[in-house]
Amino acid sequence: MKKSILVLVITVLLLSACGGGGSETSSGGGGSVDADGNVTLDFWYALGGDSGKAIEELVNQFNASHPNIKVVGTYQGNYTTAMAKVYSAITGNTLPNVAQLGAAPLLGSSGAVLPVKDFLATDSSFDLEKIHPAFLQYNTAAGELWSLPFNNSVPILLYNKDLFVAAGLDPEDPPEDIDELLEYAKALTIKDNNGIVTQYGLNTKDDTHWYLSTLFLENGAQIVSEDESEMLYNSPEAVAMLQTWSDWVNVDQVMPRNQHAEAQSDFLAGKLGMLMGSTSGVSGIQKDAAFRVGSAMFPMVNGVRKVPVGGGSLVLFKNENEQIRNASWEFVKFMISEQSSIYLTSKTGYIPIYKDALNWPEIESIIEDNPLRLAAINSLPYAVAIPVFSALGNSDLALQNAIEKVELGSADPQTALDEAKTSVDHAIKTQFSTPSP
């Protein structure tokens, strides 16, 4: 979930402020080579549950097929804690060789990460062109590709087929755009005799900024200026979308007020018709739901579909030993290979990262086995990336605040977005204007 970036910002500030020696870049690093030239690599990852198991399995596959390299994978908590660990490891010079992290390209400015081009220059066996450009953009900061896409997701619409039937809607015909979405949501909202809503039509998970950003992009609004110095989401296109959001809550009353943290459990309890969530959560929801779950691509705005990608990436850390560096690259190449991408797609809710993945028979058979995955994987051609800039965490938080204010009625959409823009612009100027050491 992209909200974890929020805490990243705080962590960076805290650690670089307190660390003192924080600017010292790690060059030693983890990993080891024995007398026979066998390399042992440290790999940190940030996914638990089923996704964590899939990562472990990929590590095992790599170890089995590479007798001279042994990767030791360790779970380091979720994106937030794992990032905190990486920053403390930079200060403590105890970095691993490879890490799977959220908001990874922002590590570029720490000076501890190797840019991907260092490896591409000498290795022609890997063709970057095959990867969908949105994922590459998602791993680029300040014009440099700092990390490679591994587990990626897009926003999606999940719905309760049983409630659709009860409301007289066709469970195989989910809403296509936000006008239909409202229509469906109205049909799915049920009030009791006292006018109290007992079942809502629509809600989003608690990373609300992601879904609002999606609407922004689809309506032609921009998030941040080209030079990343200023936020642009107080434009009329963006304000219109927050107004729509506000209407869902305050006028049409199809979405509960400020209740995003409970959205998923409400959905699973059968008290919510449609849920905007991440593709990464689909298999979990399917397992937990006692009803038939349906999935659809994120609704369009005025016939436009754009889904900003989220998820985690792989970074390679600096290391003095060339053998270790090369082994790390081998490992990363394996982890993002077509084969691994198919494996991860089959075991988790993440989507493949390759442009032509929709034509692969393996991907087709994944969809055949589980039709719920269709909408997620079909979203691939519409994937876009929100630029990764240093105040992205602040921006996500500012958008969440704006949504909260509008839902609670303490600000109108224009004011809320003006305030969000001002606060993030201020952060860009005061916190991130000096280039990092």
Add this chain to the structure above:
Amino acid sequence: MSSLTMADAALKRKRVARKRLVNGAQNGVWFLVVCALAFAVMLPFIWMIVTSLKSPTEVFAYPPTWIPKEFQWSNYVEMWNEAPFGRYFMNSAIVAICVTVGQLTSCVLAAFAFARMEFKGKNVMFMIFLSTTMISSQVTLVPTYLIMRTLNWIDSYQALIVPFLANAFGVFMLRQSFRTIPKELEEAAKLDGCSRFRFLWQILIPLSKPILASQALFAFMGNWNSYQWPLIITNQDSMRTLQIGLRYFVSGEGSTQWGIYMAAALVVTLPVIVVYFLVQKTFVESMASTGLKDI
């Protein structure tokens, strides 16, 4: 005369009976109130146990069920197999026990010095000591980490134990308790040829059992539950503690397997409950006495 006494006695009996009745009613009401409060405290535990036996779909069933339709004992098996919990248990136990013993030792000695010995700058030192309780642990996280790195202790038991061997709050609590024990007792002991250390060991400590028990409980519980420090300071699975193991069940982006998660939470909580029962009697005594004694 005698008839009067008899009437008197009858009246008295009546009064006593009424008083008893009132008392009984009062006690009954109190009993109900206490029961209700106890139930409120137990509710989350009961819910944890119930959830740990549910299937994924039943966890979210609405309305919620209080008795699982089908008991999912397999949640416990799956939980144990998910991560090396045996190792985590051992690590947590080693660390929590060492910290508890170490903290008690250092706190007793420091508190004894502050309460019973005269030396220059004692009060200033004590104030400085006490003021450290106001610094939150997050602030000292990075400096402590750097010290651990310099000592080359990252990924070791030392790093998990040593930073917690001293505890200003514990010193404060014990000092206050030591000061309530009359000076005359020490003088009498001294007259009989008792050394300072023996006085501490054979008189002061036995008299302070309740406060020591509560201090031990705080130390054990605090350490058993700590998450951030063990996560930051350990990198290998073999050095990890239970609280980190618990996080394996919380999937970052997918949905959490609550049944298995709650099974794990129960297993992790059990030792703390056991320790609590072990020291409960002395602990409650100390709760009662700290509030009453004038210090």
